[in-house]
Structures are given as structure tokens and as C-alpha cells.
Amino acid sequence: MTMALTEQERDLTDAVRAWAARTVTSDVLRSAVDAETEERPAFWSSLAALGVLGLHLKEEDGGAGCGLSETAVVAEELGRALVPGPFLSTVLLSAVLDEAGRSEELAALADGSTIGAISLHPGSLRLTSDANQSVLAGASDFVVSGQIGDLFLLAALDAENKTVFVLVPRERLEIAAVESYDLLRRNATATARSLALEPGDILSIDARRVFDLAAILFSAEASGVADWAVRTAGDYARTRRQFGRIIGQFQGVKHRIARMLIRSEQARVCAWDAARAADAGAPPAEVSLAAAVAGATALDAAFTLTKDCIQILGGIGYTWEHDAHLYLRRAQTLLLMLGSTASWRSRVTVATLAGTRRSLEVELPPEAEQVRAKVRSELAAIADSDDADRIRLLAEKGYAAPHFPAPWGRGADAVEQLVIAEELASFSLVPYDMIIGNWVVPTLIEHGSPEQVEKFVPASLRGDIRWCQLFSEPGAGSDLAGLSTKATKVDGGWRLQGQKVWTSMAREAHWGICLARTDASVPKHKGLSYFLVDMRNSPGLDIRPLREITGESLFNEVFFDDVFVPDEMLVGESGAGWKLARTTLANERVSLSNDSSLGSGGEALLSLAAELPSGLDAQQSAVLGEVLCDAQSGGLLALRTTLRTLTGAQPGAESSVAKVIGVEHIQQVWEVAMEWAGPSSLVGEQPRSSAQHMFLNAQCLSIAGGTTNVQLNIIGERLLGLPRDPEPGK
Missing domain, CATH: 2.40.110.10 (Butyryl-CoA Dehydrogenase, subunit A, domain 2)
Structure with missing residues (x-):
């Protein structure tokens, strides 16, 4: 599974995956692990020759004129293969420079002749400025790819204790290799001895924007790491035999790996959306929210799943020879370099309380407008009719269930269904919801x-x-x-x-x-x-x-x-x-929510948070951020399902995963709401809209229509290929 959706992205995925399989062999990985210090990878020129270092840059700057979405696809694949070297630091540096309007170094970064090194933590680096000059002094202790970098992006604190980013070439710094937790992408200490900087060396970019870009690219790589963990655990559980059975047949193992897949899909969809938001020119606050959701979701997922993978592998996963610990080191390094999960969740909370929301709109193809004219004309006539006739007319014209075949529906494909949904909303027309009939009538x-x-x-x-x-x-x-x-x-x-x-x-x-x-x-x-x-x-x-x-x-x-x-x-x-x-029509229903990207549950919890007399403490802010990330990831999974239909891509895991996430999200919303309401939720007459009632009502969601445990079996068996449960008595 991959974040690639379009044909171009899928081709890019295939090309990078084939290159990694051919070039970054086990011997290459182990050679990098055993080296005393990091060296420029022998394959660096061949990676650069693929053109992947400048995908997000403009053609006049030596790039391909694509976007961060394509770079994120590459980062995911390289993370899955745990490719050593400075890809992440180099593309992040060029993305920051591009955003800051500094183009001189971009071509060299895009062709691989210059390697980027980055540090997001100021350490003791301080920037002092007066009317005549700016001086950088101190040390940055956690410079990613600093051992081999040519051009350094360093965080420093200015006189107001604000984070700024400066650009310094290697030859002006004292570089010392340090023992690094990540053995395949190592760190260095960079020391500045009262360096006088030119005005252009202090980048004109807000520190938050740098962290947004870092979150986008870090989360993309983390998505690949998470996917490796799921696939490795699943492959092992399909073949390892203990107690007379393949271990993937034991529900304790099967359900754990199924939940690993759920976390992995959340990581992927949030990383994908963050890159997509940046490419689409969304408002800065919206891009920042998408990046925060990715930072809060994907990195923690990769860290958790690599630990889970080691547990599924058992003793073999604890050995130096197995690659599992290398993936664990990479995942934890990404997490700690970017910042704590709690801090990113709190960023989500702050952004959403300020009113920022992620738009989940779909850009329809040109042929949609041809459909729209006819639909709008018919719906306008229905809207002008008497209220009592509207439901009947909508049904007779096929608008009650457009995906049904004519004459009961309109045989509408995905594009027409979305057009109809938009036009119905514009006329405030609501067809009758058949509820159970939605399953009966197709049969x-x-x-x-x-x-x-x-x-x-x-x-x-x-x-x-x-x-x-x-x-x-x-x-x-x-x-x-x-x-x-x-x-x-x-x-x-x-x-x-x-x-x-x-x-x-x-x-x-x-x-x-x-x-x-x-x-x-x-x-x-x-x-x-x-x-x-x-x-x-x-x-x-x-x-x-x-x-x-x-x-x-x-x-x-x-x-x-x-x-x-x-x-x-x-x-x-x-x-x-x-x-x-089990009947479903070949032309299935396609829809998009018209509600907030956070869903009704997320919005309800935000309203409650805004009413807390003493505001949110740090723990409550992080908890709320986690709930909101789950809400947004559920909406994004539904969006990707729709986009797959529109682009003709093969079905993914999104719909199965979204069912589990959606149920557990709603349950968590009302559990948190009741906790925040405190003892007042325990006494007095409680209305149906109260946290108490909603919490109790939500308990049926993981039972009705097939329990969560059954759904985990389905994910484990159908999506991961784990063996079915044994027949009773066998």
C-alpha cells in the first residue's frame, strides 16, 4: 500500500521501489551500519539521476515542477526501504529555501552535487544583531546528515528568544561527528565561532513554516517505516508456526497486526493530506493544521508500530542481524527530532479552537460541468414545486439514489453522483433517506x-x-x-x-x-x-x-x-x-460529507472545550488534539476512497479502516466529554444530547452491524492475508 493515487504517482512509486530493491541491498545497509562515520552513499548519484531530489522545485531552479506530494511519495518509499543517506535533509533544505525565496543553491541541491544538513533545535546557537552585522555563535548538537552535509540549515535563538533559521556552508562551521542512535542517517555537532552572517543568510521564513515543511516530509518517511512494520509483522505471522498453528491464526496476534494496519493507514492518509494541502495553495493556517495532524499522527504511529513489529517477531526481532531495530531507531529519531507527539497534538487543538478547519473538497474533472447543467435544470424545477411533492419528484427523477440503475436511479458514475450531491445542497433539497431500505432496495x-x-x-x-x-x-x-x-x-x-x-x-x-x-x-x-x-x-x-x-x-x-x-x-x-x-450494486454509492472535516463529534468536543471555565490544561489540550486527529483522519480516509473511485485506482484499505476508526472515535469523544463535565454528568436529569446519554449510546456502535473484533478479523484475513480462525473443535 502507498500514498500514491494518480497514475503519475503510482509510476513514481514503482520506479523508486524498483530502484531501492536493485540498489539498496542488505549488504549496502549493513555496510552503512558498520561504518565508523557516515559517508556519502555510493548510490547517491544514481538516486539524484532519478530526478527525485528536485521534484518539488520549479523547473527554472533545476526541479521537475511537481510538488511536495510527489516528494512525499518518494520519501515514503525510501522510508519503507530504510534507504541510508541525506535524502530527507536535502529535500527539506531545498523546500525551505524555495519557500524563503532563496534560489541560488536550489539547482545544486536538486542534482545532488550539494548535500543538505538540517537542525530543528537551536541548542546553544544564538544570533545577535545590531545595526552593522549579525553574528552566529554557539553549537547545534543534533544536525541530521551533518557528518556529510555541504550546506547547513540551522535553528538559532535571536535576542527575543525566538527561533530563526540561518544558512551556513560547511566550511564556515566546525563539524564533529557524534555517536548516533540512527545508524543509517547520522548526526553531527556544528559549532559556530562568532560567524558574521550576510542578511540573506538569515532566512525570511517563519519558524512555524519550517516546522510545517519538516512535519510533512518527516511524516511521509514515517509512513513508509510504518508500512514496513505492518508488512514484516504480517509476513512473519503468516509463516511462523507455534503450538501447532500458524501464529497469525491466534486472535491475539491477528488483532494486533490488524490494529497495526489501522495505525499505518492513519499515518499515510495524514501525511498525504499535509503534502496535498501545501501543493493546493491552501491558506497558511490550513496547511499548518494539516501538517500538525500529520506530525501528531504519523511519527507516533511509526514508533509504535516498529515496537509492535519486534514483539510479533519475538526473539528474532531482538537480534542485531534483523533490520527491525534499525527501523525502530529511524522511527524514534524522526519523532524526537520533530518534537513530542503531545506538542503536535496541542498545536492541532490551538489551530482548531482558533477556527481553522481542513477543507475536504474534491476537484472534479471538466466533464462534470456537462452533467451539472442538466442536473441543475431538473433540480431547479423540483425546488419550485410544493413542499409535499419534492420527495416524490426527487424519487421519480432518480435523485433519491442516483447510483441505482434507471429507472429507479440514474446509473450515475462517481463524478455525476458528486455533482448531484453539490446541486442538491445548493437547492436545499434532501431526498428521503431509506435507512435500512438502502440495503433492501439494491437486493x-x-x-x-x-x-x-x-x-x-x-x-x-x-x-x-x-x-x-x-x-x-x-x-x-x-x-x-x-x-x-x-x-x-x-x-x-x-x-x-x-x-x-x-x-x-x-x-x-x-x-x-x-x-x-x-x-x-x-x-x-x-x-x-x-x-x-x-x-x-x-x-x-x-x-x-x-x-x-x-x-x-x-x-x-x-x-x-x-x-x-x-x-x-x-x-x-x-x-x-x-x-x-451480501448484494451490492456494481455502481456503488459515492459521497462526501458536507460537514466539518472534524465531524460532529469533534465539533461537539471543541464546543465543550471552549466552555470550560478554566480553559484547557496541557494534558487536556493534548487529549483533545488526539481526538481531533482521529476525526480528521477518518474524514481523509473517506476522501481517499472517493478519489480512488474518481481516478480509477484499485480499492485500498481505507474503507475497512475507517469503520473501526469512526466507531472508536465517537466513543472516545463522549468519554472525554463526560470526563470534562465531571460530577455534573452523574446527577440530575440528563437530556438526550448530554455527554452522559451520548457516551452510553455510543457503546452500541462497536457491536451493531458486526463487532469491532469481527472487523479486526476481516482486516487481518482479507487485507493482510492472515489465516482464518480454526473451525470449532479443530
Whole structure:
């Protein structure tokens, strides 16, 4: 998996990955590890020949005229391969110089003839200035690639104790190699002995912008490190056998690696978005927020996942010979060089409390405007109609579910669906939300008889029919293959006997879709059939409300006591119920949220934070920042899913990962909200919008529709190729 989305980015990924596999062999890595001091890599000229050192620079400055997005793609790949050397320091230096408007050195940095070295920490470096000159004195102790650098970007403190950045060539500094934790990209101490600087050597760039650029590139490399950790752990867990089984079959191992994948995808999507924000010319505050989210997410993920990888590997991961410790050293070095995770999370909090939000808009292709004219004309006519007619007209024109095939929808592709969503919003038109019907109607369109389609589909799209889903049973929650409700064939139809549970909207629904077992002699999935049950007029049907932990009764138990379902209400063939229940239309729904990039939960927590009488302390600020990073990463995962559809890229892991992140994010939001509310959340009558009620209600999210543990199994088995759980008794 990679952050590359476009064809150009995917080609770039393939080229860099092939170069790394061919050039940076295990012998090359180990030679760099064993060297007493860092030397310019023998492969440096071939890396420069790929053109990757100047991708983000303008062509007149020796670059390729692309952007940081392409440079981030390269950084991710080089991080995945743990390529030694000064790539990161060189491209960060050139990006800073480009931003500061200093172009003299860019061509040499782009062609690799000049190597950049950077330090983001002032150490004892001080810059003093008077009317005549500026003088740099002191030492910077943590200069990345300082042992081989030619041109140094150094942080220093000025007379007002503010961080400034200066540019100094190697020959004006005293450079001393130091023992370095990262054995493949080493540090040096750079000492300045009262150096007189020219005005241009003090860069005209805000220190925050330098840290933003560093966060973008550091997080991209960290994304590659994180991905290596996930792949290495997964590969090992697929082959290592202990206690008579492949260890990836043990849920403790499988779920840990699945969660590693989730963290890795968060790292990738946040790094990708930070580079994307910088390239898109977003407002500086928005770029800074995106960079802060990346800095708070990706580096901590890489550090955590390399530790997890070593634990999955066991003893072999603790050996000097395995590369795992080299990746751990790189991940932790990136984290400590950029600054603590808590500090970056607090930056996210400060930015969002100040009103900054990340825009998640999609730039549609030119053909979208051809679609827009017709859509706008039709929706304008609907908007001018009476309120009572709008829902009906939207359904009749295919706007209730544009992705459905005509005549029920419009057979809309991804571009048309997004255009329709924008135009609906512009006219304040809201089609009827079928809720459960969104799963029912596609199945009927695909597998229903003409009579079933005519009876149910138009009415469902208009909202004249509401649906409920009768799947879960006391003995079969997520495991639908274990259903025991029986359907016995009788003259003219079927008799249903059994019990369903956790059925939402059972009391409000007109009809329900019911899976029942019609053949007990075949394997579990094959003996199920798909019925349509009249919830209002079926003798023997007993609906009983279930009281939940909130005190409300949104769910129900439904008892079938010899309930008759006529033959014409069997969908498809007998025994095909499992296939029908999993139906999705080839032209799937594409959407983008019109809400804040932080979601309703993130915005609710921000509102609560703004109302705290004494404000946020440091710990609360970091906690809020973490919650907001999870919120934004969820929105970004959804955005990448949409962009994959628009660009024709292969499906990624984003949608599966987003489900877990989204559920756990909402639960965390209301847990934090209750903590901040303190004892007042424990007494008195609490409204449905209170933190108490929302916290309790959120506990069902990791159960309903398939538990989080089941989702982790799916991620482990389908995305990582880990072996399936053993059959019971085996």
C-alpha cells in the first residue's frame, strides 16, 4: 500500500521501489551500519539521476515542477526501504529555501552535487544583531546528515528568544561527528565561532513554516517505516508456526497486526493530506493544521508500530542481524527530532479552537460541468414545486439514489453522483433517506421478481414504505451462518418459527427483510432464504421493545410463531439468502460529507472545550488534539476512497479502516466529554444530547452491524492475508 493515487504517482512509486530493491541491498545497509562515520552513499548519484531530489522545485531552479506530494511519495518509499543517506535533509533544505525565496543553491541541491544538513533545535546557537552585522555563535548538537552535509540549515535563538533559521556552508562551521542512535542517517555537532552572517543568510521564513515543511516530509518517511512494520509483522505471522498453528491464526496476534494496519493507514492518509494541502495553495493556517495532524499522527504511529513489529517477531526481532531495530531507531529519531507527539497534538487543538478547519473538497474533472447543467435544470424545477411533492419528484427523477440503475436511479458514475450531491445542497433539497431500505432496495432490484420490484422499490424511494432488518438472533449475532429461525414450506408459502433480536425500527417499519433457514441438511450458509415480512399484518408476529443501557427502547425482539409468508414474498430462489444478503450494486454509492472535516463529534468536543471555565490544561489540550486527529483522519480516509473511485485506482484499505476508526472515535469523544463535565454528568436529569446519554449510546456502535473484533478479523484475513480462525473443535 502507498500514498500514491494518480497514475503519475503510482509510476513514481514503482520506479523508486524498483530502484531501492536493485540498489539498496542488505549488504549496502549493513555496510552503512558498520561504518565508523557516515559517508556519502555510493548510490547517491544514481538516486539524484532519478530526478527525485528536485521534484518539488520549479523547473527554472533545476526541479521537475511537481510538488511536495510527489516528494512525499518518494520519501515514503525510501522510508519503507530504510534507504541510508541525506535524502530527507536535502529535500527539506531545498523546500525551505524555495519557500524563503532563496534560489541560488536550489539547482545544486536538486542534482545532488550539494548535500543538505538540517537542525530543528537551536541548542546553544544564538544570533545577535545590531545595526552593522549579525553574528552566529554557539553549537547545534543534533544536525541530521551533518557528518556529510555541504550546506547547513540551522535553528538559532535571536535576542527575543525566538527561533530563526540561518544558512551556513560547511566550511564556515566546525563539524564533529557524534555517536548516533540512527545508524543509517547520522548526526553531527556544528559549532559556530562568532560567524558574521550576510542578511540573506538569515532566512525570511517563519519558524512555524519550517516546522510545517519538516512535519510533512518527516511524516511521509514515517509512513513508509510504518508500512514496513505492518508488512514484516504480517509476513512473519503468516509463516511462523507455534503450538501447532500458524501464529497469525491466534486472535491475539491477528488483532494486533490488524490494529497495526489501522495505525499505518492513519499515518499515510495524514501525511498525504499535509503534502496535498501545501501543493493546493491552501491558506497558511490550513496547511499548518494539516501538517500538525500529520506530525501528531504519523511519527507516533511509526514508533509504535516498529515496537509492535519486534514483539510479533519475538526473539528474532531482538537480534542485531534483523533490520527491525534499525527501523525502530529511524522511527524514534524522526519523532524526537520533530518534537513530542503531545506538542503536535496541542498545536492541532490551538489551530482548531482558533477556527481553522481542513477543507475536504474534491476537484472534479471538466466533464462534470456537462452533467451539472442538466442536473441543475431538473433540480431547479423540483425546488419550485410544493413542499409535499419534492420527495416524490426527487424519487421519480432518480435523485433519491442516483447510483441505482434507471429507472429507479440514474446509473450515475462517481463524478455525476458528486455533482448531484453539490446541486442538491445548493437547492436545499434532501431526498428521503431509506435507512435500512438502502440495503433492501439494491437486493430487490438485482434479485427481486418484477412484481416485487414494482410493489416495493418506488414506494421505498418515496418513503411510503419503511423497512427493518430481521437478521440477528440470540444465538447468532455477527455469525449469521448460525441462524436458527426456520421456514417450513406449506401450501402457497412458508411458515416462519423463531426469534430475532436487536431489530431497530421494528415497530415503525411496514416491511422487514428476514433471513430464515429453509434447509438444515446443507452447510450453514447455503440453507438460508430471504423473505419479505409484512410487519403490520402478519398474525403470529410479536414485537417486544428491548430496553438499552440508556433507558430507551430503540431496539426490539421479534418473535415468529407460525408466521405465514406467501411464496411471492420469497426473494430469489430458496437457499440463496446468504448471497442476496451480501448484494451490492456494481455502481456503488459515492459521497462526501458536507460537514466539518472534524465531524460532529469533534465539533461537539471543541464546543465543550471552549466552555470550560478554566480553559484547557496541557494534558487536556493534548487529549483533545488526539481526538481531533482521529476525526480528521477518518474524514481523509473517506476522501481517499472517493478519489480512488474518481481516478480509477484499485480499492485500498481505507474503507475497512475507517469503520473501526469512526466507531472508536465517537466513543472516545463522549468519554472525554463526560470526563470534562465531571460530577455534573452523574446527577440530575440528563437530556438526550448530554455527554452522559451520548457516551452510553455510543457503546452500541462497536457491536451493531458486526463487532469491532469481527472487523479486526476481516482486516487481518482479507487485507493482510492472515489465516482464518480454526473451525470449532479443530
